Amino acid sequence: MIRPATLRSLARVPNMRAAAAANAARWYASSSDKFVRIVEVSARDGLQNLPPPAVPTPVKKELIERLLDSGLKTIEVGSFVRADRVPQMADTPQLLPQLPPLAKAADTHYPVLVPNLRGMQGLLELDKGQERLTNEIAVFVSATEPFSKANNNASVDKVLSGLPAVIDQAKGKYRVRGYVSCVMTDPYAGPTDPKDVVKVARKLLDMGCYEVSLGDTTGEGNPEAWTKLWQALIDEGIPVEKMAAHCHDTFAMAVPSILALLPMGLRIVDSSLAGLGGCPYSPGATGNVATEDVVYALHKLGYETGVDLDKLVEDGNWLCGTIGIRNESKVGRALGARQALKKKKEAEAAASA
Secondary structure, three states: OOOOOOHHHOOOOOOHHHHHHHHHHHHHHOOOOOEOEEEEOHHHHHOOOOOOOOOOHHHHHHHHHHHHHOOOOEEOOEEOOOOOOOHHHOOHHHHHHHOOOHHHOOOOEOOEEOOOHHHHHHHHHHHOOOOOOOOEEEEEEEOOHHHHHHHHOOOHHHHHHHHHHHHHHHOOOOEEEEEEEOOOEEOOOEEOOHHHHHHHHHHHHHHOOOEEEEEEOOOOOOHHHHHHHHHHHHHOOOOHHHEEEEEEOOOOOHHHHHHHHHHHOOOEEEEEHHHOOOOOOOOOOOOEOEHHHHHHHHHHOOOEOOOOHHHHHHHHHHHHHHHOOOOOOHHHHHHHHHHHHHHHHHHHHHHHO
16 A cells, blocks of 8 residues: 655655766676676566555656665666556556666666567657667566466467567667576476476577576575576586576575575576565465565675665665555564664754754
8 A cells, every 4th residue: 555655755866876886886896706786676576466556656766766876787667568467567658768867877777578579569669769768678488388378378489489579679779688487386387397497598598688587486496496407507508697596585495595506606686675576376476585685695695786785775664664565574674673773863862962
């Protein structure tokens, strides 16, 4: 439920230029071996399955501005899909022109999900004759047949056969990211064969995707299963530096799985502020792994992300308070409580001065 004070809270506008410069410096100074790139999915994957009412466009805009200010560089911002099927994404064409211009934000990307040619044509029409509104699109396919038929009403091969037309139209305008669903298990058929994941990932790379995000849609993955999949990718010659881990935290195994993959070359992680997200076609699956939890764990182990954790925690608690949902990030709740206590003490000290 959107709180009445939401629109009045939109006065916070970060100093985007200064933040971008500082974060760019941290980005380029980072050791490639210890740097993990975070792909933030809350504004798209996190919000898309929320029940009505729709999250207001100004709230989404502020969310993305806050995420940029925290140091995140790649932020999913929306989808070009049918409004009747995904109402929360219906305002993507209105949101994109309101975001900070990409030309002024170094190394920033605003991926939008474009599942088919119709969605691609919608994006091209919006982008016509003006400054580029986005520089990246995402396409998706399932690794398993039952989920593909439930989610796409089509076989895996049929979905794959429709992607070249989308990718061809993106060439020279947008880089293309691929998503693979159900890389651990299929909610209707059980464990996924790593060979099926390897097959689909290879096809997406061959089509021109610059990287592929491997999604544990049901959240049943664990360190053993993930390392088995990663080894299968390596054995088959798939460049793991082009693979991202997209973990759901249904069974609290997301962060342990991510950490287990770091020695095997994982350097791209998808995550969602406050653990927002889910999948209507995967019964019982809860949200994505929380960005706050991922960043906290990585920083503790000496990895770099370019992200300001304190700002991220503030953002997660702001968003959950604004749209009236529970913050699923353990780190967000713990550090948020400390931040609140600190502010309270500072206010009391100021009042007594």
